[in-house]
Amino acid sequence: MxxxxxxxxxxxxxxxxxxxxxxxxxxxxxxxxxxxxxxxxxxxxxxxxxxxxxxxxxxxxxxGFIDTHRHLWQTQQKGLHCDQILLDYYHSGNLASSHYEPNDAFCGVLGSCMEAIDAGTTTVVDHAHVNYSFNHKMDNFKKLAKEQPFGPNGRVRLGFAMDTMFVQAKVLRDAFIEAREHGAQLLTSHLTKLSMMDNMPSAVTTLHDNGLLGSDTLLSHANNITKEELLWIEVAGAHLSSTPMSELQMGHGHPICLEADFLPLSSIGTDSNSINTSSIPVQANTALQITRARQMAKNITDGTWDGSIGPRAEDAFNLGTVLGARAIGLGDEIxxxxxxxxxxxxxxxxxxxxxxxxxxxxxxxxxxxxxxxxxxxxxxxxxxxxxxxxxxxPIVVPTDVTQHAETSSSRNEVLEWKDVANLLSDSRLRLEAVKSEIYEEDAARNGLIRSFLEAMAGNLS
CATH class of the missing domain: 2.30.40.10 (Urease, subunit C, domain 1)
Structure with missing residues (x-):
């Protein structure tokens, strides 16, 4: 309170x-x-x-730790993705937003924020893709832009998240220009390069070719980018967010945030509390040890010896503190x-x-x-x-929020964690009931694979 x-x-x-x-x-x-x-x-x-x-x-x-890439709304899916790769997550996790009602989104975001605080995170970049349509998203964005910043001391600031995959260049250009004109302080996009998308231009290539990369740009993952793409990012003053645990599981590739060429531009995030821990120190530790292991493995493969350990614990700590602040344009604030x-x-x-x-x-x-x-x-x-x-x-949920969420409605409400846990449980049960009525797992997965193949074929032609 x-x-x-x-x-x-x-x-x-x-x-x-x-x-x-x-x-x-x-x-x-x-x-x-x-x-x-x-x-x-x-x-x-x-x-x-x-x-x-x-x-x-x-x-x-x-x-306080800074989480520079997180999908806050996905709390109700915790435990769902433990044995899934990215292809499975796309339909079981990402596209689950189509089942969400405003109260589900409220509960998911609230639960995720409280979990982040519990782990010592004080700032989050929320890549919020719980949206019904592009037009709905842009209309809502313009409305919010007029009202920002939100909360006491401008605690919540408006950013803009949009992915480049399958988006026409003109639509992308117009959206980024409009977001900047309306005062978005940070523009973020996934930079994911998988073998199944190998013939498609990466997010950084698309943004660079359309003159959209800037110092307000934050690209997530970036595991397999080229030296030329890294140079574009450096010249533009853009930054990267690595999410080590999800990247290792989902098939993105090795986290790059502690590699020497990437560290000055990097920060760290958790991706989603539905996939892994919300602890930034644990994420940073994961990145630290996998980067050290890769260096040692290269020495073994090359038959060489290098007495250095590689990145230091201090480097990992800075990913979640000073480097994170710099990556989101708040280095003078946090x-x-x-x-x-x-x-x-x-x-x-x-x-x-x-x-x-x-x-x-x-x-x-x-x-x-x-x-x-x-x-x-x-x-x-x-x-x-x-x-x-x-x-x-305990937290206080203001009246203007309770009117849109199924809590008490007519007054500020004080919620302890156990109350939030109950709200999340009720929401999860509702979502699972909806999903069971309209969703067939194999059909969804096969349909997603087909759409990727068609998009790749279209790009090649």
Whole structure:
């Protein structure tokens, strides 16, 4: 609930502070929050009157994590995709949006946001493809553009997500130009290159050829792009988002975010909580170890020896903090514990069975290689405590939202996590009932394969 005092003092913890070039310097100090901003960092801060004081002795204080690619609406599909590749996900997951009603979307997004907060994520880029049609999407986008930004302190900002696959060049150009004219702060698209699409132009090629790449462009995945395509991205000032766990499962290829040529342009996301964990540290750890393994495997294949480990834990940590902020154009607002920036902060338990000793020796390694969601003690978003003492705080659903969602309707409603879990369960049961009446799995999969083959044939001709 939003009853935070104007000042919150984090007392006696180990702060993970960034230097100019991304080096992380642990420092035992106090941090003072005033409203939604970091007001002061010092060795011993005396609390202003009526401050909330959080004892952080033995704890690690990190910037909040930034998830730069996520489909928030898909919570109701959790557990569905464990043994599926991308082709299966397209029809069982992506196209399931056709069964969604507004209340289902509300529940899915709410559940996903709370799960992200539970894991220490404070900023999410929502690639929202729960849409009925292109025209419906654009009409709604224009309406929202006039009303942005949303929430206290402009907490929700408008972006634009559109994929290039199967889209005519003129439609794509018009949509991107219109999105920019209406104030979209970030434009994002999947950059997925699979063998089944090998003869189709990639998203980066399509955007480059149509003059649409820019510093406001975020491309997701990018596992198999060419050196020429990477150069286009660099010259345009665009950025990449890697989602390691889903990419490894779904057949995209190896995550590229920690490879030397890609790291400066990269960030990290979770893709969907229906597929894998919402923990950015776990995603970053996955990318770290698979990149190291690939380097070692190349040495074995080449019969060479390289004494270096490859990317460092600090590189992985930065993907979810300073690099993530830079990728979405918010480097001056979030991503590091800096006076004047947003108070988006995660406090890790430093003395749990998983974190003990590691948190003293190397706090960054403790978070990336040892931590779990259990170790996330407190999460502060925009100066508001959203998780405290290891538990999610209740949330307030405003009246204008409850009128569109099947909660209470006529008043602001306070929801605890158990209430949200019940809403999600009811929504999932409704969606499964609808799906069972109209959906045949094999027919959907075969139809999707046929449409891909037809599109590829059309492109070749």
């Amino acid at each position: 939003n009853s935070n005092p104007s000042h919150t003092l984090l007392k006696g913890g180990t702060l993970l502070l960034h230097e100019e070039h991304g080096r992380v310097i642990p420092r035992k100090a106090d941090l003072l929050i005033r409203d939604d901003r970091i007001a002061r960092i010092d060795d011993d801060i005396q609390p202003p009157a009526a401050s909330k004081i959080i004892d952080c002795a033995g704890h690690l204080i990190s910037p 991503g590091s514990l800096t006076v004047g920036k947003k108070a988006d902060i995660v406090i890790f338990q430093g003395q749990s069975p998983t974190m003990v000793l590691a948190s003293d020796r190397d706090p960054v390694a403790a978070i990336i290689l040892h931590s779990s969601v259990r170790d996330v003690q407190t999460v502060i978003v925009d100066g508001i405590i959203r998780k405290e003492n290891g538990s999610l705080c």
